[in-house]
Amino acid sequence: MYQFCFQRGLREVWGYMWTAWYCPTKFRLWVRSSEPKFIGRWRTTMSVENFWRNLKHETLHHFVHPRLDQLVYLIAVEVLPYTEAKMQIFESDFRPGRAKALTPYRKAFKKCWKKLALRPLGTQVYIVNLSTWTCSCGQQKYNTFLLCKHLVQAVLAPHPDFFRQVVRRRVAPFYSHCLLVPKDGSELHVVDSGSVSDGDDDDIVGATPTPSLGRGTKRKREDVCTHIFEWLDELLNNFSGLQHGVEAGLAILRTQVNHPREAKIFLSSMKAQNIGGDLAAMGSDVRRLMETGTVRTTTWAQKGKKASAKYTRNTMGVHIP
Incomplete structure (x- = not known):
């Protein structure tokens, strides 16, 4: 996968694959060959493919190339509540007095x-x-x-x-x-060693099951908004720290630029690393969008045009007051 992404210049794809699938902590969860002494319990590939099949044919059958924000909304409002209601059937307190359904x-x-x-x-x-x-x-x-x-x-x-x-x-x-x-x-001899292999993961990590929704019910709009606001607060906190770091870095650059002879090595290193280049490109693209009103003919940039793809990434979702 790394060679595939490297040969085609897919840095973002490899970044996603590494953080979500190929880093050591994630790799052990889905690949069977990572533990030669263990035999996997899940058909991981089939489970993932089944999820995408249901998502495309049950939720997105009326949509062609939906936008990312619309896809996230549909997953949060339609897919997750249905999954939670379905999982409630297997809870120990579901319909007391009746036989429990088998998974x-x-x-x-x-x-x-x-x-x-x-x-x-x-x-x-x-x-x-x-x-x-x-x-x-x-x-x-x-x-x-x-x-x-x-x-x-x-x-x-x-x-x-x-x-x-x-x-x-x-x-x-x-x-x-x-x-x-x-x-x-x-x-x-009944093996009761308390290992994850026995399936008692909750007993080991001390996890408590989250309360599920009633069967057939949908998540309230207020709950969805609460999750969105919490995500926005976390995002703002992260960008607040990033903003202070950028401002401190700009102050240092201004100081060094005022003394070019003494800071020659430092400035050469900053130029070689293209420090601030991405931020300057983002500012230029957003300024162009606001001043000229240039819009994209499609949601995604045309394949093979790096400048168009970069312009798309820098301007997608920007708020124009």
Whole structure:
């Protein structure tokens, strides 16, 4: 990805990819090869693709190339409230007294378990180790849930609560639960080490679930405005510190310019680094927009024209009093 962006001069794309995907803290969350001893639980690529598919076909099916601010508004007002209401179904306090709905993962797991439990066993004898949840038949690696018919049929039919609580661990044993009882009468040691692999992330980090909206309800407009104002306050605080830094830097430059002979090396270094060049270009582009009224024919700059792309970045969203 770095070579792809470097060869095409896509600095902004690589900046986004690094901060959101490829930096060490983010890379470990989605790539499977980063932890050779762990087996990932999520089909990360499929989950991301499914989200974008739903966003494009359910929310943006009436829009062609929507603006960024409109897209953010639709995600905040339509997508997130629906997701929160859907996740509320799996909360422990949702509809007390009724059976809890299975998550999509556990529903598919239960279907696969029931299917494997009905398959006939052959005459070949394999080594089934329930302590590590492995089998020598070699079919586990082809199963989404790391199951095989020998492992499933080596335990008694589990209680229905097992399918509501099952969590696949990333290290052996992949499944460890008190409701898994071997048919041979032996006892299985239930692994309860409190690791993230057990799925008890909230217990480890001390996180508390955020209150969700009622099912079928939409986020209030006041809540959306509150989030926007909080974001604006944070943005203003950041720019306030940046403004003081820029003013201090300009004061230093003015002082050095008044003594060009003594500050020759310093001024040469500033010129080589193009210090203030981006700020000057932004001021020139905004001044041109305000004085001449030059507007863009399209929202985004034309491909291949660096000057047009830079003008677009410097003037998009600027407030003209």
